[in-house]
Amino acid sequence: MPKVLISDKMDPKAAQIFRDRGVQVDEITGKTPEELKAIIGDYDGLAIRSSTKVTKEILDAATNLKVIGRAGIGVDNVDIPYASSKGVVVMNTPFGNSITTAEHAIALMFALARQLPEADASTQAGKWEKNRFMGVEVTGKVLGLIGAGNIGSIVADRALGLRMKVVAYDPFLTPERAIDMGVEKATLDELLAKADFITLHTPLTDQTRNILSKENLAKTKKGVRIVNCARGGLIDEAALKEGLDSGHIGGAALDVFVTEPAKESPLFGTPNFVSTPHLGASTDEAQVNVAIQVAEQLSDYLLDGGVTNALNVPSLSAEEAPKLKPYMALAEKLGSLIGQLEGDGIKGVAVEVEGHAAELNPKPITAAVLAGLMRVYSDTVNMVNAPFLAKERGLDVREVRHDREGDYQTLVRVTVTTDSGERSVAGTLFGHAQPRLVELFGIKVEADLAGTMLYIVNKDAPGFIGRLGSTLGAAEVNIGTFHLGRRNQGGEAVLLLSVDGTVTEPLRWEICNLAGVNTVKLLRFA
Structure with missing residues (x-):
């Protein structure tokens, strides 16, 4: 459990x-x-x-x-x-908490528009300063949306319901999506020049840090009102203070600060400034x-095995996981095979899928290939850290999806780039569940990949299999399965044998010295 x-x-x-x-x-x-x-x-x-x-x-x-x-x-x-x-x-x-955060941004926008916190404090202090608090309507005003993702789109929807015009800046906002949202797609400079209100709904990254810098705040309309319920650090707080003091910025409301908890700030006490203690998600x-x-x-x-809203691995729904599980098992075995055979010489990896495999989410299949491949370098590798390790090693990783029909209902091919060129292996699923190798470095070979195996490249010649069997038998190593492939008669042949006993290094060298043998490698599969 x-x-x-x-x-x-x-x-x-x-x-x-x-x-x-x-x-x-x-x-x-x-x-x-x-x-x-x-x-x-x-x-x-x-x-x-x-x-x-x-x-x-x-x-x-x-x-x-x-x-x-x-x-x-x-x-x-x-x-x-x-x-x-x-x-x-x-x-x-x-x-x-998307709706909650969006509603908080709208609430702060109204608080700025009608100076609600100051009016409340004044009234409860026994004053009746009706003429002091002259607000503005939001109807007909331009709302500038920095970030048009999930929360930003909810804010846009609410603002449109208030009869505002919405312009949005988001590098990932397509023209089609802007039309669906009912907003005008704009550059950041265009937004700054047009907006009467600005709300921010973007994560804090190196690209968005101080997106409202002193320079950009100077580009805004005089009297602009700014709301941030996203992340502290999106606004240069010192520059915001200057803008409020000078009157260029008509008001600002922050739910988030660079340093939290914000027990003190130069902004506190500034006229037309409203603050809340990171309440964006604070509803029952x-x-x-x-x-x-x-x-x-x-x-x-x-x-x-379902992966939802993950930040460091491709998402995989609980419904997708059972369908992808056999493909991921196949992909991991292919990655393990080529990783063990090619070792440190790999510079790039291409994962190609066709048939039924091409209809599935390719990211988990690629991650499984890399997990098998990178196990050569780390015994703690899995689908999560394999892409990280591959990037760390500078491997170029590509995904290719083919719509064509091939010899198999489904096929996964893994091709690696080495100093000597490209080498590839391919596999399929038998009965939609059993991983099976079907091609090894251009040679047709049908084999299960499991347990301890010997990979042997030799010249296709009479008597070799007998000599190999005798050598293994003399060492009391039993052959479990035997898979043979060749390019042509009398040419290069490949053997994949699963063995039950222990293949020692002296035994491997003894096999290497058999007539016609070019390569002998010991492989292990989980």
């Missing part, structure tokens, strides 16, 4: 879902890093919110950990590159939703 630790306070429905799905779960919250290190090695999965910091040290101690699930969007508290190198899947729940509904989603996602992965 898989075992999961919930290390941050989470809605009780999460733990109940784990139990209902047959996953053992412990709720142990508030632990120090040292205390967490002492217990994390017992768990297959870790469910967190924002309090737990999953550092390199924690990951080193998590010897059995397979998956981390963040109940929420941000994963700043997880060392994702190191988790990837350790073969740990990292997931988040990007949709559970959102907290229940993300707790349910993280429990379902971790359960799917640990029980069925």
